Amino acid sequence: MYAFTYQKPKTVAEAAAALAADGDAKVVSGGQTLIPTLKQRLAAPSALVDLGSIEGLAGITVAGDTVTIGAMTKHAAVAHSAEVQGAIPALAALAEGIGDPQVRNRGTIGGSIANHDPAADYPAGCLGLGATIVTSKRELSADDFFTGMFSTALEDDELVTAVRFPKPKRAAYAKFPNPASRYAIVGVFVADTASGIRVAVTGAGGGVFRATELEAALTAKGFAAGSLDGVTVSSDGLNSDIHASAEYRAHLITVMAKRAVAAAG
């Protein structure tokens, strides 16, 4: 690791001010992606701004049909939350499938979505459920928040503070993990929501995206795995690497979508 300075602000405003004052500063929340990145010297921030001492950023509240998860809430807390399990079981299951138990004890939802790894799980849950990302400046729909590989709409001095999930009628996440890294080669989150059927895909492209062909088929023919028979997703622009070709990933998107629809019931 290259050397950096360290700040531990007590409020979101102090953290935002620290980021505004130093364009090369980076936020650390759980650090499960950032610290390995620093160790490989793939990043060299001048300073780390640690959100660990800011009160009120962690926690889960369920009010009516909305589940709000604070940015610093750890994956394990979401996975084991009886409230999340009750309101959106697919989201609790998604959290339980991230990394391994020790990673889930440190990694946070805010860190995951702000990083927007193209194979991360939470972006698929956010986009699939039509979540609202609450930041230190504004509120963004998940559709507007995720802009591309490791890219989001966040400005340099803007922090995720919470994510609001509307409770769907039914939803499920199906992941085809890389057998070694356990990252999604393809992960598909399907949700039957008040504003329509949504299908979000991670692992397959440059960032999370909606499979509009599958959404259209499920909307036209009904929310059932059979509605996706014969429906294909284009491999144009999908990832091709030693783990899977673009064509294989395209095929897997329909397969995993069918499994998710079947699991959602």
Add this chain to the structure above:
Amino acid sequence: MQVEVSLTVNGAAVTATVEPRTLLVQLLREHLALTGTHVGCDTSQCGACVVHVNGASVKSCTMLAVQADGASVTTIEGLATDGTLHPVQEAFREHHGLQCGFCTPGMVMSAVDLLQNNTSPSEAEIREWLEGNICRCTGYHNIVKAVQHAAAAMRG
């Protein structure tokens, strides 16, 4: 830049001056000479470095020492009491849940965390929980057996 951190390690108050880039595992091994916590892969995969921070198992190679400021940390050295092995340690010894022993501290710390949240894990739950702990010798069979026996011993 140097930062002072104060934390509790195995029940004792500890203060150290570290660089912000110092990892928790470096603080434990190099500053406090607690070398029972191992560094295996150093890339968050293998789990040889697992310790407990505020009761939850974490990979100490993937946490900064400054992030542990104010926390209570337990390492493998803190498990035994008055010379009596923790039931999980005893089960690993009794059922030979190791060969070379390099992964063992992390395996034990991880298993202790599992059993404090799930007193009767199934074999499948044990294997799933140990996803973040890699052993290249045993094939895991005796490790799983040891955790099952530890669970039974701790249930009494």
